[in-house]
Amino acid sequence: MTSAENPNQQAASETLQQGTDYVLAQRAAAGEREAFEVLYHRHFRRVYALCLRMTANQNEAEDLTQEVFTQLWRKIGSFRGESAFTTWLHRLTINYVLMHFRKRKSRPEFTSEDEETPEQIVRGTENPETMPVIDRIALERAIAQLAPGYRTVFVLHDVEGLEHEEIAQALGISPGTSKSQLHKARLNLRKLLRQQTTS
Amino acid sequence: MNCATSLGMLSDYHDGLLGEMESLLVRQHLSECAPCGGVYYELEMIVIKAGELKDECSLTFANEALIWQRMFSPSSQPNT
Numbered sequence: 191m192t193s194a195e196n197p198n199q200q201a202a203s204e205t206l207q208q209g210t211d212y213v214l215a216q217r218a219a220a221g222e223r224e225a226f227e228v229l230y231h232r233h234f235r236r237v238y239a240l241c242l243r244m245t246a247n248q249n250e251a252e253d254l255t256q257e258v259f260t261q262l263w264r265k266i267g268s269f270r271g272e273s274a275f276t277t278w279l280h281r282l283t284i285n286y287v288l289m290h291f292r293k294r295k296s297r298p299e300f301t302s303e304d305e306e307t308p309e310q311i312v313r314g315t316e317n318p319e320t321m322p323v324i325d326r327i328a329l330e331r332a333i334a335q336l337a338p339g340y341r342t343v344f345v346l347h348d349v350e351g352l353e354h355e356e357i358a359q360a361l362g363i364s365p366g367t368s369k370s371q372l373h374k375a376r377l378n379l380r381k382l383l384r385q386q387t388t389s
Numbered sequence: 390m391n392c393a394t395s396l397g398m399l400s401d402y403h404d405g406l407l408g409e410m411e412s413l414l415v416r417q418h419l420s421e422c423a424p425c426g427g428v429y430y431e432l433e434m435i436v437i438k439a440g441e442l443k444d445e446c447s448l449t450f451a452n453e454a455l456i457w458q459r460m461f462s463p464s465s466q467p468n469t
Contacts, residue, residue, distance in 0.1 A: 252451045348439035373400035
């Protein structure tokens with residue numbers, strides 16, 4: 191039976207829809223699956239987007255999203271409201287994706303080798319016609335093409351807004367390595383976006 | 390400051406992670422060197438656009454309802 195079939199259920203559903211994340215989390219922690227479902231639909235896109243950007247693989251992102259929400263259902267009672275629910279869920283998702291990388295031993299590799307020489311980078315700008323117009327779709331495509339190590343740091347720093355210290359801690363690398371990977375990621379993205387423009 | 394040194398510092402410069410003197414030298418170089426200035430401009434655009442992705446992403450999303458069903462299907466019951 192759907193809530194639309196019963197006025198009382200419909201009213202209860204509307205109340206749930208209007209509930210804050212904190213209230214919904216408390217109700218979900220008490221076992222109310224309907225409250226959890228509202229949270230799920232409210233935050234699905236953010237969680238999925240993060241999983242997809244970090245893995246660059248749709249099937250993996252779908253599985254991870256499912257696993258993150260399954261974990262959330264189990265752990266939601268530990269949300270105390272000390273930070274925003276979105277922040278807490280965001281952290282849970284990042285930790286879960288990183289744990290997934292470690293489990294399957296596909297942890298992004300962090301190298302100190304620079305694939306581009308500064309001369310190559312400068313030379314490209316001599317032709318102003320090839321300056322890319324960056325739109326979101328092009329950028330998403332380029333991010334997916336980055337090497338895993340570069341992609342992870344770029345997504346965490348420039349998309350998700352984490353600090354180098356946080357990234358370093360999460361990935362088990364030094365803050366200096368995080369900075370270096372970010373710089374190389376940006377330079378590689380620039381190159382990939384230029385290739386998209388000229389192809 | 391030469392181009393190679395400047396290019397190696399562009400991200401830290403952009404993110405405000407350089408010391409005062411290094412920052413001044415990079416800024417001076419960028420104002421004098423058009424190619425490096427061009428690279429910096431493009432990196433800046435990438436960072437700005439990346440920041441916008443978090444809230445306005447253009448990804449193709451998975452089937453939300455299907456994943457929900459899978460979560461609570463008997464074979465993957467979260468509480469078991």
